[in-house]
Amino acid sequence: MNRKKILFCESNIDGTIGGSFYSLFYLVEGLDKSKYEPCVIFYQQHSLLPLFNKAGIKTEIFILPKPVHLTLFDNGFLGVFRKPVKLIQSGVNFYRFFIRQSLKYRKYIIKNKIDLVHLNNTILRNHNWMLAARLSGIKCVTHERGVNNYFPYLARFFARHIDAIICISGAVEDNLKNRGMDSGQLVKIFNGIDPDCVIVEKEKNEILDKYNIPHSSPVIGIVGNIRGWKGQEIVVRAISIIKLKYPEIRCFIVGDYSENERDYYEHLQSIIDKLNIVENVIFTGYQSNVASFMNAMEIVIHASILPEPFGRVLIEAMALSKALVGSNEGAVPEIIVEGKTGLMFDVGDYKGLADIVISLLDNPEYRKQIGENGRVRLNEEFHIKRNVELTQKLYEKLLA
Numbered sequence: 001m002n003r004k005k006i007l008f009c010e011s012n013i014d015g016t017i018g019g020s021f022y023s024l025f026y027l028v029e030g031l032d033k034s035k036y037e038p039c040v041i042f043y044q045q046h047s048l049l050p051l052f053n054k055a056g057i058k059t060e061i062f063i064l065p066k067p068v069h070l071t072l073f074d075n076g077f078l079g080v081f082r083k084p085v086k087l088i089q090s091g092v093n094f095y096r097f098f099i100r101q102s103l104k105y106r107k108y109i110i111k112n113k114i115d116l117v118h119l120n121n122t123i124l125r126n127h128n129w130m131l132a133a134r135l136s137g138i139k140c141v142t143h144e145r146g147v148n149n150y151f152p153y154l155a156r157f158f159a160r161h162i163d164a165i166i167c168i169s170g171a172v173e174d175n176l177k178n179r180g181m182d183s184g185q186l187v188k189i190f191n192g193i194d195p196d197c198v199i200v201e202k203e204k205n206e207i208l209d210k211y212n213i214p215h216s217s218p219v220i221g222i223v224g225n226i227r228g229w230k231g232q233e234i235v236v237r238a239i240s241i242i243k244l245k246y247p248e249i250r251c252f253i254v255g256d257y258s259e260n261e262r263d264y265y266e267h268l269q270s271i272i273d274k275l276n277i278v279e280n281v282i283f284t285g286y287q288s289n290v291a292s293f294m295n296a297m298e299i300v301i302h303a304s305i306l307p308e309p310f311g312r313v314l315i316e317a318m319a320l321s322k323a324l325v326g327s328n329e330g331a332v333p334e335i336i337v338e339g340k341t342g343l344m345f346d347v348g349d350y351k352g353l354a355d356i357v358i359s360l361l362d363n364p365e366y367r368k369q370i371g372e373n374g375r376v377r378l379n380e381e382f383h384i385k386r387n388v389e390l391t392q393k394l395y396e397k398l399l400a
Contacts, residue, residue, distance in 0.1 A: 003037040004115040004399055011125045013043050013064070014258045016225045017286065019312035020145055021048050023168075023191050024120045029055050030194075030388035036395070039112070047288060065101075068092045098128050105132035114138060115399060122146050123159045130158045139163045139398045147175045147307040147330060159185070163398050166391070168310045169331035175307075187394055190334075191310050192387030195319035195378055200295045207296040211282050213250050218361050220299040221252035223290055223313045228264045230255075231303030231327065234350045236268055240275040241354035246361060249280055254293045256286035294320055298367065299360055302326035305348050311335055314342075315382045318374035323367040325356050335382070341374040 028038045039058045052059050117133040119126040119142035133140035141164040167173035167188045177183055222235045242249050257265045272281050300317035307330030314335045324342030326332040336342035345352040360367045
């Protein structure tokens with residue numbers, strides 16, 4: 001039996017390692033290798049490459065061209081030519097990034113006898129791969145991992161001409177329908193993980209000792225790249241209220257920030273100083289083993305202030321039987337069963353978040369029960385086996 005060659009592309013280049021990387025890894029690792037031969041394209045080196053390579057997954061790095069920017073015409077007497085020069089600049093970049101790259105990718109597809117292109121991010125990106133697949137006469141699917149308000153013409157055009165859009169939640173699917181996408185192209189497949197692969201490398205006390213946290217202190221946290229819409233500010237403000245009842249409370253903020261988010265990071269630091277909670281809030285930076293930090297938490301918080309497309313952190317916490325608290329928009333209500341596997345608060349309501357956290361810290365037996373319920377729900381709805389099975393069924397349908 002000839003194996004089908006599936007080419008995957010991860011297009012993130014902001015320097016952070018987000019959920020899309022892990023989702024891609026778990027999917028590709030789980031594919032039936034007797035039927036499929038995967039190859040993964042990245043646009044930059046990153047810390048998860050050894051993980052892909054250790055799993056025997058073929059990877060390649062494609063270096064993107066740098067955009068042309070004709071700064072000479074921005075100021076001075078040459079500024080009168082700015083508008084026509086900008087049009088020329090846009091045309092040159094369109095050719096370099098879209099036309100030329102599409103032809104390059106088509107050549108790669110044909111040379112490597114690729115059967116299907118699977119794009120890992122959103123219909124807002126990778127249009128050159130979509131065109132390359134079309135020119136090569138092969139199938140193309142893309143994940144949609146965002147709840148976006150605006151889709152420019154090029155995104156809407158290619159959305160109509162690719163073979164399927166994999167929505168990672170009902171929230172993503174409904175948003176695309178509301179934006180006029182063809183519902184026949186939309187396939188809902190939840191992200192998934194293998195709970196047995198969520199491995200704690202450092203025990204709770206080792207993490208606490210590293211950050212000089214008394215073993216008796218209650219510990220909560222939020223996990224994810226530091227970005228304004230992720231809601232770290234909501235958690236920080238809630239800590240100032242929680243501290244009134246639990247003075248020894250500690251909150252881990254686990255995740256990195258890109259240069260684009262440096263102002264937000266500094267804004268968080270300023271709030272922490274003003275609220276006098278410097279000892280209570282701990283920024284850990286990027287961590288390769290997030291499970292060790294979540295294991296050290298009594299409660300894992302998800303506080304996005306915009307609709308969350310999925311919330312991978314939630315299912316990772318469920319794998320560790322942790323109590324969940326999440327904002328009640330986007331896909332979070334699809335993951336958390338209110339009162340059974342976690343509790344939810346209104347988006348942006350840091351006082352409501354504080355009240356919920358205090359109630360859970362007051363009731364350790366209930367906290368333990370909802371954590372155990374979450375583990376059961378993970379196995380039923382969000383196991384990677386289900387994700388891989390549904391994705392392979394889509395491949396089979398398209399390649400038949």
